[in-house]
Amino acid sequence: MSAPTPPRATLLDVQHVSHRYRLPRPGLLAPRPSVKVLHDICFSIWPGQSVGIVGESGAGKSTLARLIMALETPTSGRVRLLGRDLHAMPAAQLRLARADFQMVFQDPYSSLDPRQRIWRIVTEPLRALGQRDHALLQHKAAEMLERVGLQARDLQRYPHEFSGGQRQRIAIARALITRPRLIVADEPVSALDVTIQTQVLDLMLELKQTVGVSFLLISHDVAVIHHLCEELLVMHRGRIVERGSPAQVVQAPRHPYTKALIAAMPRIGQGRRHATTAEHDDDLI
Numbered sequence: 001m002s003a004p005t006p007p008r009a010t011l012l013d014v015q016h017v018s019h020r021y022r023l024p025r026p027g028l029l030a031p032r033p034s035v036k037v038l039h040d041i042c043f044s045i046w047p048g049q050s051v052g053i054v055g056e057s058g059a060g061k062s063t064l065a066r067l068i069m070a071l072e073t074p075t076s077g078r079v080r081l082l083g084r085d086l087h088a089m090p091a092a093q094l095r096l097a098r099a100d101f102q103m104v105f106q107d108p109y110s111s112l113d114p115r116q117r118i119w120r121i122v123t124e125p126l127r128a129l130g131q132r133d134h135a136l137l138q139h140k141a142a143e144m145l146e147r148v149g150l151q152a153r154d155l156q157r158y159p160h161e162f163s164g165g166q167r168q169r170i171a172i173a174r175a176l177i178t179r180p181r182l183i184v185a186d187e188p189v190s191a192l193d194v195t196i197q198t199q200v201l202d203l204m205l206e207l208k209q210t211v212g213v214s215f216l217l218i219s220h221d222v223a224v225i226h227h228l229c230e231e232l233l234v235m236h237r238g239r240i241v242e243r244g245s246p247a248q249v250v251q252a253p254r255h256p257y258t259k260a261l262i263a264a265m266p267r268i269g270q271g272r273r274h275a276t277t278a279e280h281d282d283d284l285i
Protein backbone atom coordinates (compact mmCIF):
# COMPACT_ATOMS: atom_id res chain seq x y z
CA MET A 1 0.00 0.00 0.00
CA SER A 2 1.43 3.40 -0.93
CA ALA A 3 1.91 6.06 1.74
CA PRO A 4 -0.78 8.77 1.89
CA THR A 5 0.26 11.94 0.03
CA PRO A 6 0.95 14.78 2.49
CA PRO A 7 -1.43 17.76 2.17
CA ARG A 8 -0.01 20.45 -0.13
CA ALA A 9 0.90 23.71 1.61
CA THR A 10 -0.79 26.88 0.39
CA LEU A 11 1.34 29.64 -1.06
CA LEU A 12 -0.82 32.46 0.29
CA ASP A 13 -3.51 32.29 2.95
CA VAL A 14 -5.67 35.33 3.63
CA GLN A 15 -7.77 34.56 6.70
CA HIS A 16 -10.61 36.74 7.98
CA VAL A 17 -8.90 39.98 6.99
CA SER A 18 -10.78 43.17 7.84
CA HIS A 19 -9.44 46.68 7.58
CA ARG A 20 -10.47 50.07 8.84
CA TYR A 21 -8.85 53.37 7.84
CA ARG A 22 -8.65 56.06 10.48
CA LEU A 23 -9.65 59.47 9.12
CA PRO A 24 -8.51 62.93 10.28
CA ARG A 25 -10.30 64.36 13.33
CA PRO A 26 -13.04 66.78 12.17
CA GLY A 27 -12.36 69.09 15.16
CA LEU A 28 -9.86 69.46 17.99
CA LEU A 29 -11.93 67.56 20.56
CA ALA A 30 -13.98 65.38 18.22
CA PRO A 31 -13.38 61.61 18.28
CA ARG A 32 -11.30 60.32 15.38
CA PRO A 33 -13.64 58.74 12.81
CA SER A 34 -12.75 55.62 10.83
CA VAL A 35 -14.13 53.79 7.84
CA LYS A 36 -14.23 50.03 7.40
CA VAL A 37 -13.12 49.15 3.87
CA LEU A 38 -12.52 45.38 4.06
CA HIS A 39 -14.86 42.87 5.70
CA ASP A 40 -13.74 39.33 6.58
CA ILE A 41 -11.77 38.52 3.41
CA CYS A 42 -10.79 34.84 3.13
CA PHE A 43 -9.03 33.11 0.23
CA SER A 44 -5.96 31.02 -0.60
CA ILE A 45 -3.57 30.68 -3.50
CA TRP A 46 -1.99 27.29 -4.15
CA PRO A 47 1.47 26.91 -5.69
CA GLY A 48 1.26 27.27 -9.46
CA GLN A 49 -2.22 28.77 -9.27
CA SER A 50 -3.08 32.39 -10.09
CA VAL A 51 -6.03 34.25 -8.66
CA GLY A 52 -7.73 37.34 -10.04
CA ILE A 53 -9.74 39.98 -8.25
CA VAL A 54 -12.26 42.21 -10.00
CA GLY A 55 -14.42 44.85 -8.40
CA GLU A 56 -15.63 48.38 -8.83
CA SER A 57 -13.56 51.43 -7.97
CA GLY A 58 -13.32 51.75 -4.18
CA ALA A 59 -14.15 48.05 -3.56
CA GLY A 60 -10.95 47.68 -1.55
CA LYS A 61 -8.76 45.81 -4.07
CA SER A 62 -5.64 47.96 -3.67
CA THR A 63 -6.06 48.04 0.10
CA LEU A 64 -6.08 44.23 0.10
CA ALA A 65 -2.98 44.22 -2.17
CA ARG A 66 -1.13 46.54 0.25
CA LEU A 67 -2.05 44.33 3.22
CA ILE A 68 -0.84 41.21 1.39
CA MET A 69 2.40 43.00 0.51
CA ALA A 70 2.76 43.84 4.23
CA LEU A 71 2.89 47.56 3.39
CA GLU A 72 0.04 48.03 5.89
CA THR A 73 -1.20 45.93 8.82
CA PRO A 74 -4.80 44.69 8.77
CA THR A 75 -7.08 45.77 11.61
CA SER A 76 -7.85 42.06 12.11
CA GLY A 77 -7.11 38.75 10.44
CA ARG A 78 -3.97 37.05 9.15
CA VAL A 79 -1.94 36.94 5.94
CA ARG A 80 0.32 33.91 5.67
CA LEU A 81 2.84 33.39 2.88
CA LEU A 82 4.35 29.90 2.78
CA GLY A 83 2.95 29.39 6.27
CA ARG A 84 4.57 32.51 7.78
CA ASP A 85 2.44 35.28 9.27
CA LEU A 86 3.79 38.35 7.44
CA HIS A 87 2.43 40.86 9.94
CA ALA A 88 3.87 39.04 12.96
CA MET A 89 7.46 38.99 11.61
CA PRO A 90 10.23 41.20 12.95
CA ALA A 91 11.20 43.86 10.37
CA ALA A 92 14.55 42.23 9.52
CA GLN A 93 12.90 38.88 8.84
CA LEU A 94 10.16 40.53 6.75
CA ARG A 95 12.82 42.29 4.66
CA LEU A 96 14.33 38.89 3.76
CA ALA A 97 10.90 37.28 3.23
CA ARG A 98 10.14 39.98 0.63
CA ALA A 99 12.27 37.98 -1.82
CA ASP A 100 9.30 35.58 -2.07
CA PHE A 101 6.64 38.15 -2.98
CA GLN A 102 6.95 41.17 -5.21
CA MET A 103 4.58 43.73 -6.67
CA VAL A 104 3.88 45.26 -10.10
CA PHE A 105 2.00 48.55 -10.02
CA GLN A 106 -0.57 50.07 -12.34
CA ASP A 107 1.31 53.02 -13.73
CA PRO A 108 4.57 52.13 -15.49
CA TYR A 109 5.36 55.85 -15.77
CA SER A 110 5.36 56.71 -12.06
CA SER A 111 6.54 53.30 -10.76
CA LEU A 112 10.03 53.59 -12.35
CA ASP A 113 12.30 56.30 -10.94
CA PRO A 114 13.11 58.56 -13.95
CA ARG A 115 16.58 59.45 -12.55
CA GLN A 116 17.81 55.86 -12.34
CA ARG A 117 19.26 53.78 -15.13
CA ILE A 118 17.35 50.55 -15.89
CA TRP A 119 20.00 48.31 -14.32
CA ARG A 120 19.59 50.10 -10.97
CA ILE A 121 15.79 49.92 -11.18
CA VAL A 122 15.75 46.22 -12.03
CA THR A 123 18.26 45.27 -9.31
CA GLU A 124 16.58 47.31 -6.56
CA PRO A 125 14.96 44.27 -4.81
CA LEU A 126 18.32 42.44 -4.76
CA ARG A 127 20.11 45.51 -3.40
CA ALA A 128 17.40 45.82 -0.72
CA LEU A 129 18.33 42.25 0.31
CA GLY A 130 21.95 43.40 0.77
CA GLN A 131 23.46 42.22 -2.54
CA ARG A 132 26.41 44.52 -3.42
CA ASP A 133 28.35 42.47 -5.99
CA HIS A 134 28.28 44.81 -9.00
CA ALA A 135 29.16 42.18 -11.60
CA LEU A 136 26.53 39.81 -10.26
CA LEU A 137 23.88 42.57 -10.19
CA GLN A 138 24.66 43.49 -13.82
CA HIS A 139 24.54 39.84 -14.86
CA LYS A 140 21.17 39.23 -13.13
CA ALA A 141 19.69 42.45 -14.54
CA ALA A 142 20.72 41.45 -18.10
CA GLU A 143 19.25 37.97 -17.58
CA MET A 144 15.94 39.42 -16.34
CA LEU A 145 15.66 41.99 -19.16
CA GLU A 146 16.18 39.25 -21.74
CA ARG A 147 13.63 37.11 -19.89
CA VAL A 148 10.96 39.77 -20.46
CA GLY A 149 11.84 40.34 -24.13
CA LEU A 150 14.18 43.35 -23.79
CA GLN A 151 17.93 43.44 -24.37
CA ALA A 152 20.99 43.63 -22.16
CA ARG A 153 22.07 46.88 -23.87
CA ASP A 154 18.89 48.52 -22.46
CA LEU A 155 20.44 48.35 -18.96
CA GLN A 156 22.26 51.67 -19.39
CA ARG A 157 19.18 53.55 -20.62
CA TYR A 158 16.63 55.60 -18.62
CA PRO A 159 12.84 54.96 -18.26
CA HIS A 160 11.84 57.89 -20.52
CA GLU A 161 13.49 56.09 -23.45
CA PHE A 162 10.87 53.27 -23.28
CA SER A 163 7.19 52.89 -24.24
CA GLY A 164 4.49 52.10 -21.66
CA GLY A 165 4.49 48.39 -22.58
CA GLN A 166 8.29 48.19 -22.37
CA ARG A 167 8.24 49.97 -19.00
CA GLN A 168 5.76 47.44 -17.66
CA ARG A 169 8.14 44.68 -18.85
CA ILE A 170 10.93 46.41 -16.91
CA ALA A 171 8.66 46.48 -13.83
CA ILE A 172 8.02 42.74 -14.30
CA ALA A 173 11.79 42.12 -14.65
CA ARG A 174 12.31 43.99 -11.36
CA ALA A 175 9.62 41.87 -9.68
CA LEU A 176 11.13 38.63 -11.02
CA ILE A 177 14.74 39.26 -10.03
CA THR A 178 14.44 37.72 -6.54
CA ARG A 179 12.71 34.64 -8.02
CA PRO A 180 9.52 35.28 -6.06
CA ARG A 181 6.80 32.67 -5.59
CA LEU A 182 4.05 35.31 -5.81
CA ILE A 183 3.68 38.54 -7.78
CA VAL A 184 0.86 40.86 -6.76
CA ALA A 185 -0.07 42.90 -9.84
CA ASP A 186 -2.48 45.77 -9.17
CA GLU A 187 -4.05 46.80 -12.51
CA PRO A 188 -0.78 46.06 -14.39
CA VAL A 189 -2.20 46.60 -17.88
CA SER A 190 -4.95 49.15 -17.41
CA ALA A 191 -2.65 52.06 -18.35
CA LEU A 192 -1.73 50.34 -21.66
CA ASP A 193 -3.67 50.20 -24.91
CA VAL A 194 -5.41 46.95 -25.78
CA THR A 195 -2.81 45.37 -28.13
CA ILE A 196 0.00 46.12 -25.68
CA GLN A 197 -2.16 44.77 -22.84
CA THR A 198 -2.29 41.41 -24.63
CA GLN A 199 1.48 41.29 -25.05
CA VAL A 200 2.12 42.02 -21.37
CA LEU A 201 -0.53 39.48 -20.31
CA ASP A 202 0.99 36.87 -22.63
CA LEU A 203 4.37 37.52 -21.01
CA MET A 204 2.84 37.01 -17.55
CA LEU A 205 1.18 33.78 -18.72
CA GLU A 206 4.46 32.52 -20.14
CA LEU A 207 6.29 33.32 -16.88
CA LYS A 208 3.59 31.53 -14.92
CA GLN A 209 4.10 28.44 -17.08
CA THR A 210 7.91 28.50 -17.31
CA VAL A 211 9.11 30.04 -14.02
CA GLY A 212 6.15 28.74 -11.98
CA VAL A 213 5.42 32.10 -10.36
CA SER A 214 1.84 32.68 -9.14
CA PHE A 215 0.04 35.95 -9.77
CA LEU A 216 -2.55 37.74 -7.69
CA LEU A 217 -3.94 39.89 -10.47
CA ILE A 218 -6.19 42.84 -9.75
CA SER A 219 -8.21 44.32 -12.58
CA HIS A 220 -11.42 46.08 -13.48
CA ASP A 221 -11.62 43.78 -16.48
CA VAL A 222 -12.79 40.14 -16.22
CA ALA A 223 -11.25 39.40 -19.65
CA VAL A 224 -7.80 40.26 -18.24
CA ILE A 225 -8.32 37.81 -15.35
CA HIS A 226 -9.67 35.16 -17.73
CA HIS A 227 -6.39 35.28 -19.62
CA LEU A 228 -4.21 34.31 -16.66
CA CYS A 229 -6.09 33.02 -13.62
CA GLU A 230 -7.71 29.77 -12.52
CA GLU A 231 -9.83 31.47 -9.89
CA LEU A 232 -11.74 34.74 -9.90
CA LEU A 233 -12.88 36.65 -6.83
CA VAL A 234 -15.43 39.42 -7.22
CA MET A 235 -15.23 42.22 -4.66
CA HIS A 236 -18.00 44.65 -3.89
CA ARG A 237 -17.93 47.23 -1.11
CA GLY A 238 -15.09 45.52 0.77
CA ARG A 239 -16.49 42.00 0.57
CA ILE A 240 -15.89 39.00 -1.67
CA VAL A 241 -19.38 38.50 -3.10
CA GLU A 242 -18.63 35.76 -5.62
CA ARG A 243 -15.86 33.31 -6.48
CA GLY A 244 -15.22 30.50 -8.96
CA SER A 245 -13.35 29.76 -12.16
CA PRO A 246 -13.48 32.77 -14.51
CA ALA A 247 -15.49 30.69 -17.02
CA GLN A 248 -18.03 29.69 -14.35
CA VAL A 249 -18.46 33.23 -13.11
CA VAL A 250 -18.75 34.64 -16.64
CA GLN A 251 -21.29 32.02 -17.74
CA ALA A 252 -23.45 32.01 -14.61
CA PRO A 253 -22.89 35.13 -12.50
CA ARG A 254 -25.01 35.05 -9.33
CA HIS A 255 -24.47 38.35 -7.50
CA PRO A 256 -26.24 41.39 -9.01
CA TYR A 257 -22.94 43.32 -9.14
CA THR A 258 -21.24 40.47 -11.07
CA LYS A 259 -24.20 40.25 -13.45
CA ALA A 260 -23.93 43.96 -14.20
CA LEU A 261 -20.15 43.66 -14.65
CA ILE A 262 -20.41 40.75 -17.10
CA ALA A 263 -23.25 42.43 -19.02
CA ALA A 264 -20.99 45.47 -19.54
CA MET A 265 -18.15 43.41 -21.04
CA PRO A 266 -18.64 42.73 -24.75
CA ARG A 267 -15.11 41.38 -25.16
CA ILE A 268 -15.79 38.23 -23.11
CA GLY A 269 -16.11 35.22 -25.36
CA GLN A 270 -14.53 37.00 -28.31
CA GLY A 271 -11.08 36.03 -26.97
CA ARG A 272 -7.90 38.00 -27.02
CA ARG A 273 -5.17 37.63 -29.56
CA HIS A 274 -2.88 35.01 -28.15
CA ALA A 275 0.75 34.02 -27.58
CA THR A 276 2.96 36.39 -29.50
CA THR A 277 6.62 35.51 -29.01
CA ALA A 278 8.99 37.66 -26.98
CA GLU A 279 11.16 38.41 -30.04
CA HIS A 280 8.18 39.68 -31.97
CA ASP A 281 6.91 41.62 -28.98
CA ASP A 282 10.12 43.60 -28.99
CA ASP A 283 9.36 44.82 -32.49
CA LEU A 284 5.69 45.34 -31.81
CA ILE A 285 5.84 47.46 -28.66
Ligand SMILES: Nc1ncnc2c1ncn2[C@@H]1O[C@H](COP(=O)(O)OP(=O)(O)OP(=O)(O)O)[C@@H](O)[C@H]1O
Pocket (backbone or CB within 6 Å): 021, 022, 023, 035, 037, 055, 056, 057, 058, 059, 060, 061, 062, 063, 064
Ligand atom coordinates in the same frame (compact mmCIF):
# COMPACT_ATOMS: atom_id res chain seq x y z
N1 LIG B 1 -5.19 55.86 3.12
C1 LIG B 1 -6.52 55.86 3.12
N2 LIG B 1 -7.21 56.53 4.07
C2 LIG B 1 -8.57 56.51 4.10
N3 LIG B 1 -9.34 55.86 3.19
C3 LIG B 1 -8.70 55.18 2.21
C4 LIG B 1 -7.27 55.16 2.11
N4 LIG B 1 -6.93 54.41 1.02
C5 LIG B 1 -8.09 54.00 0.48
N5 LIG B 1 -9.15 54.45 1.18
C6 LIG B 1 -10.58 54.18 0.92
O1 LIG B 1 -10.75 52.78 0.98
C7 LIG B 1 -11.67 52.33 -0.02
C8 LIG B 1 -11.01 51.28 -0.86
O2 LIG B 1 -9.98 51.89 -1.62
P1 LIG B 1 -9.03 51.05 -2.60
O3 LIG B 1 -8.00 51.98 -3.13
O4 LIG B 1 -8.57 49.84 -1.90
O5 LIG B 1 -10.08 50.65 -3.75
P2 LIG B 1 -9.83 49.94 -5.15
O6 LIG B 1 -10.77 48.79 -5.22
O7 LIG B 1 -8.40 49.66 -5.35
O8 LIG B 1 -10.32 51.07 -6.17
P3 LIG B 1 -9.76 51.43 -7.66
O9 LIG B 1 -10.35 50.38 -8.56
O10 LIG B 1 -10.31 52.79 -7.92
O11 LIG B 1 -8.27 51.40 -7.63
C9 LIG B 1 -12.10 53.57 -0.79
O12 LIG B 1 -13.33 54.02 -0.26
C10 LIG B 1 -10.99 54.57 -0.49
O13 LIG B 1 -11.49 55.89 -0.52
Ligand SMILES: [Mg+2]
Pocket (backbone or CB within 6 Å): 061, 062, 063, 186
Ligand atom coordinates in the same frame (compact mmCIF):
# COMPACT_ATOMS: atom_id res chain seq x y z
MG1 LIG C 1 -6.93 50.29 -6.73
